[in-house]
Amino acid sequence: MEFEGLIRVAAFGLVFGLVALWELAAPRRKARFDRRIRWPHNLGLLLVDVVILRLLAPGAAIAVAWAAQDRGWGLLSVLSLPSWLAVLVGVALLDLAIYFQHVMFHAVPTLWRLHRVHHTDLDFDVTTGTRFHPIEILISMAIKCAAVAAIGASPLAVLVFEVLLNATAMFNHANASLPASAERWVRLLVVTPDMHRVHHSVRYEESSSNFGFNLPWWDRLFGTYRTQPAAGHEAMTIGVDAFRSAEDLRLDRLLLQPLRDTPGRYPINGRREAA
Numbered sequence: 578m579e580f581e582g583l584i585r586v587a588a589f590g591l592v593f594g595l596v597a598l599w600e601l602a603a604p605r606r607k608a609r610f611d612r613r614i615r616w617p618h619n620l621g622l623l624l625v626d627v628v629i630l631r632l633l634a635p636g637a638a639i640a641v642a643w644a645a646q647d648r649g650w651g652l653l654s655v656l657s658l659p660s661w662l663a664v665l666v667g668v669a670l671l672d673l674a675i676y677f678q679h680v681m682f683h684a685v686p687t688l689w690r691l692h693r694v695h696h697t698d699l700d701f702d703v704t705t706g707t708r709f710h711p712i713e714i715l716i717s718m719a720i721k722c723a724a725v726a727a728i729g730a731s732p733l734a735v736l737v738f739e740v741l742l743n744a745t746a747m748f749n750h751a752n753a754s755l756p757a758s759a760e761r762w763v764r765l766l767v768v769t770p771d772m773h774r775v776h777h778s779v780r781y782e783e784s785s786s787n788f789g790f791n792l793p794w795w796d797r798l799f800g801t802y803r804t805q806p807a808a809g810h811e812a813m814t815i816g817v818d819a820f821r822s823a824e825d826l827r828l829d830r831l832l833l834q835p836l837r838d839t840p841g842r843y844p845i846n847g848r849r850e851a852a
């Protein structure tokens with residue numbers, strides 16, 4: 578645990594570099610905007626998030642996991658599973674909690690305004706996976722801490738989960754696709770770029786699908802799974818209808834975007850109306 582910060586930064590740098598190279602070698606879609614227009618702002622937002630999180634809640638989820646372990650909080654402390662199994666179950670249950678959190682960020686109008694910052698990116702690539710409003714990051718951290726206490730996840734399970742989630746978030750936002758033969762199998766184990774891209778469609782029935790970030794099972798289990806975008810991956814439109822200009826991609830606009838009104842239906846609402 579002494580090397581926690583180093584593990585996180587090294588894993589981030591490695592996965593970011595690999596996914597960026599994959600996108601350069603075999604891009605799935607033609608980018609609407611030059612990288613120079615989006616990347617500094619998306620990565621600038623990530624930097625704001627990291628600084629705010631380090632200042633306000635450094636290592637919060639792991640600290641809660643230590644406290645839970647000391648005081649015997651949570652489901653897993655009652656079950657007394659072998660430690661390797663407790664880590665696996667802890668990671669899976671944390672992932673389930675994040676699935677429900679993601680659905681909630683689409684369902685509650687005020688939360689959707691925050692999460693919309695992630696969805697208004699007009700291209701879909703590795704930096705989209707790092708683009709979240711800092712207030713969404715803080716709310717997510719609070720929810721994660723509550724989930725860690727309720728589950729009784731160990732500090733190791735939390736570290737594995739956080740490093741894994743950062744890595745898969747970059748992987749499944751890649752502007753790239755696995756070979757079709759492999760894609761079919763890999764999407765049974767982990768959320769693939771082709772699966773998550775559906776979630777970034779402007780069409781509300783598509784953005785109300787595929788909420789998983791890590792394990793693909795929750796969408797299948799709870800009826801929110803959608804195999805492919807109707808228009809196909811090259812032709813589908815990425816983003817949100819009301820935010821289509823290059824200026825909306827700027828860092829200052831991203832930070833203030835939650836204050837702007839939401840025209841039209843927000844995704845979960847739309848899903849019910851569409852049905």
Ligand SMILES: [Zn+2]
Pocket residue numbers: 679683692696776
């Ligand atoms: Zn979403």
Ligand SMILES: [Zn+2]
Pocket residue numbers: 695705706750773776777
């Ligand atoms: Zn996404």
